[in-house]
Amino acid sequence: MQKNTALYLSLTLLFFLSFVPIHAQNLRPPAYPLITHDPYFSVWSTTDKLTDSPTRHWTGKPQSLEGIIRVDGKAYQFLGAVPTTYEAILPTGESHSYTAQYTLAKPDAGWEKTDFNAGSWKSGAGPFGDTPEAKTKWSISESTPSANRSNDIYIRREFTYDGKADPTKLLLSISHDDDVVIYLNGAKILDKPDYTNEYIYLPLSSAGQKALRKGKNILAVHCVSPRGGSFIDVGIVNPVTTSSVTTATQTGVTVSATQTNYTFTAGSVNVAVNFLSPLLLDELEVAARPITYVTFDVRSEDNKPHSVQVFLSESGTLATNTIGQEVVMKAGQAPGLTYQQVGTQTQSVLAKKGDNVRIDWGYAYLAVPQESGNYTAAGMATGLKQTFLKTGKLPTAANKLAPRAAVDVAIATVLDFSNVTKPTEKHLMLAYDDLYSVQYFKQNLRPWWRRDGKTTMPALLQTAEEDYVRLQKKCTTFDAKLRSDARKAGGNDYADLCVLAYRQAISAHKIVAGPKGETFFLSKENFSNGSIGTVDITYPSAPLFLLYNPTLLKGMMEPIFQYSESGRWKKPFAAHDVGTYPQANGQTYGEDMPVEECGNMLLLTGAIAGAEGNADYAKQHWKTLTTWVEYLKQYGFDPANQLCTDDFAGHIARNANLSVKAILGIAAYGQLAAQLGDKATGQSYLKMARDMAVKWQQLAVDKTPSEKPHYDLTFENSADTWSQKYNLVWDKLLALNVFPKEVPQTEIAFYLTKQKPYGLPLDSRKTYTKSDWIIWTATLAKSDRDFEALVKPVWRYANETPTRVPLSDWHETTNAKQVGFQARSVVGGYFIKMLEGKLAK
Structure with missing residues (x-):
C-alpha cells in the first residue's frame, strides 16, 4: 500500500x-x-x-x-x-500431565524409601489439591467426600535420570499449600513451611544432589494443609541456556x-x-x-x-x-x-x-x-x-x-x-x-466493544487501524495536558505520580455491557483477594474517573446498587463486592464492612453529583441510599469492632477515621436531598452531621500533654495514638462544611512531624502506609508547600522501591519495600488533588 x-x-x-x-x-x-x-x-x-x-x-x-x-x-x-526454559527431569503438572501414587492415610514407616511397597496406594493425576489446576481432589473441606478429605497427603513418583544434566544446576519446581517435606531416594532434601501462591524454583539441595542416581529414582512428598486451601505439585527441572x-x-x-x-x-x-x-x-x-x-x-x-x-x-x-x-x-x-x-x-x-x-x-x-x-x-x-x-x-x-x-x-x-x-x-x-468478559449473576456479559454480539475482532482491528493516526496525535496531546494539569495542581513530583498511575488504574477494570446494555466498569482486587466490583476499591479509585468520565464511576457502583435492589443482597447496608473476578455472582468476601461500604457509596454518589452538576444519578437509587444512610445514623458515628477498607490492619472499634466517613456520608445524603429539592431533609441531615462532628472532636482529641495537638486513632483512647484522617477530604471537596477548618489543619501540622523517608505511616500501629491515602491526606493541606512535603516521600518510594512490580499502593515507609498488593486500581486516587480543582469550579 x-x-x-x-x-x-x-x-x-x-x-x-x-x-x-x-x-x-x-x-x-x-x-x-x-x-x-x-x-x-x-x-x-x-x-x-x-x-x-x-x-x-x-x-x-x-x-x-x-x-x-x-x-x-x-x-x-x-x-x-x-525467557529461561526448563528441561523436565521430573515434570510438574504446570507443563505436563503425570500420574503418581498417593494416600491420604498415614503410611507405614519407610514410606519414603525406594524399596517401600506402595501397592495399596491409589493412583491419580497430578497436581493434587482443591484448586481448579488440581487434577486429583485433596481437600480439608467438610463439603468434600470423606475419601478425598484429609489434612495430609503422601505422594510417590518414580522417574529416570540419564546422568547428563549437572546435578548442581538442577532446580526443584514446586507449588505447595501448606507445609511440605520432600525426600529423594529416602534422603530428606527439603522441609519448607507455609505456602506459595504460584510455582517457584529452588536449587536442588546438596542432599538432593548426592541422593540423585543415574537410572531409577523415587521422589516422595508429604504435604499438610491444616487450614484453608490445599495444593501440592513438585518436579525437578534443568534450566536450559539458549x-x-x-x-x-x-x-x-x-x-x-x-x-x-x-x-x-x-x-x-x-x-x-x-x-x-x-x-x-x-x-x-x-x-x-x-x-x-x-x-x-x-x-x-x-x-x-x-x-x-x-x-x-x-x-x-x-x-x-x-x-x-x-x-x-x-x-x-x-x-x-x-x-x-x-x-x-x-x-x-x-x-x-x-x-x-x-x-x-x-x-x-x-x-x-x-x-x-x-x-x-x-x-x-x-x-x-x-x-x-x-x-x-x-x-x-x-x-x-x-x-x-x-x-x-x-x-x-x-x-x-x-x-x-x-x-x-x-x-x-x-x-x-x-x-465474554464477566459472569453477572449467571449471565455471561460481553465486552463493551462487542456488546452487539456481531462485531468481530478482525472488524475492530480494521476500525483501530483507520483510527491510528488520529489516536496517536490525540494521545500525545492528552498526555501533555494531563502532565501540565497535574503539575499545576500539585507540582512536578505529583505530576510524575499521576502519569505513572493513569494506565494502571484504568486497566485494573473491565468495561462490559450490563444486562440492560448499561455500562459496567468492574474492578479486580489485584493481589488483594481477587474480588470483583469491591466498594472499598471503587472508593479510593474514584477520583480519576470523576475527573475524566463519571459514567465509569457509575459503572463501578451500578452492580452494587443492582445487587441490593434485586433482593439478592438482603442486609440493610451495602455489600463489600459482587463476587470473585470474573464471576460476579454475589459477595464472596468472608466478612461485611457495613459502615465502610455505606459511607463509600453515599460519598461517591455525592461526588458524582458534584462532578455532573446534578443529582440525577442519586435520584435513580434514592430508596437504597436512604436505607444506607439510616444504617449510618444508627451505627456509623461510633463504629463497633469491625473492618474498614484498611482491612489488612485488622479489626478495630471506635475508629475515628471510619466515623468521619459515616458523618460525611450522612452529610452527602443531606446535600443530595437539597439538590433534589427536598430542603427540609437536606437541612436535617446536614445538621445531624454537624452535631456529630462536634461530638467527634470531643471524643477523638488526643489528651497526651507531651504530643503536638492531633486526633487519635480511636475514640477516648488513653494511649498516644494517631491515624491519617483521609476521609476528611470530602468535607473540603464537596463543600459540606461539617468539620471546622482547624481540624484538618491541626492534623496536617501533626502529620508533618511523623513522616518517614518513604512516606507518612497509615497510623501509629505500624510503619507501613497506603500511598493513595497519603495523597488524599495531603489534599487537606492549605499550602502548596505542605502538600508537596507530604507527596515528596511517595515520589521517592516509587522511584527507589526495590520491589519491581506494577506500582504497589501498600509499602513500608522505612525501606520502600512492597508490603502487599500490586497493579491495583486504587492509584486512581492520586488524582484527588486534580479533582479538587474540578469540583471547586
Missing part, C-alpha cells in the same frame, strides 16, 4: 517528536506499562532496560514479547530477555499517561519503539478497545542506507493461565490487514475465578497492515526466531501445528524496512478477544 510522500513524512516527524518529553522524566517507575487494557490483558517490563528480563503479566508470570532488529544482517535484541543475541543499546525511556517510549541504537541505526494503549476516557468506544499499537521509527545514524528488518513475537502464554496449557493458532486476513491469533484448545469461557489467575479463553491477536514488507507467521517460538536471525524473514510453510504447550509457540511478524536512508515508520497491533 503506497503512501502520499508528503503526508508520510509529516506524520513520521510528528511521531518522532512525540518521543521528546515536554517534562524531563526523572521518576524511575517500579515497572513499565506496555499493554494495559484489563486485568487479563496487561503486560509490563519490570526492569529499567527492556532487554533485562522477559515481559510479564502484572501477576509476575512471564508473558513474553520478544523484539529483534536486524541491521545489515546483524541482529540486535531490543525487547524482552529470552544462544544469546547482541542487545541493542537502550538510550532512553519515557512513560506518559497513555504511552511508553523507548529509544535504542542498533549498529548504524536508531530505533524508537512506542507502546500506545489509547485509554482516552472521553471516548468510551476507544477506551474499551483491547488493542495496543506498537510503532517503530527507524532512522540511519550515519545518513547511509542500511538494510533493516524488525521481528516481534508474542508467546502463546498470553492466552493461557499456565505455560503447559495447549493452544491452537490460526492465520487470517481482513481488508487492509493480516493477522495471527492464538488461544487455548479447550476454551473454558469464564470457568476460572481467583486472584493469581490469567485468562485461558478467547484469543490473542497480532495484526499488521497489508503493505509491502509486512509478514506474519505462527509456529514454534524458537523456529520463528532462528529463521529470522538467519534470513531476516519468517518461515513460509503453512501453519499445520497440532495443539502445543503455550510456552513452546508464538505468533510473530517481520516488518521489512528495506534500505533505510530517511526516517521510516511502521506499526502493528496487539489485541485480545475474550468473547
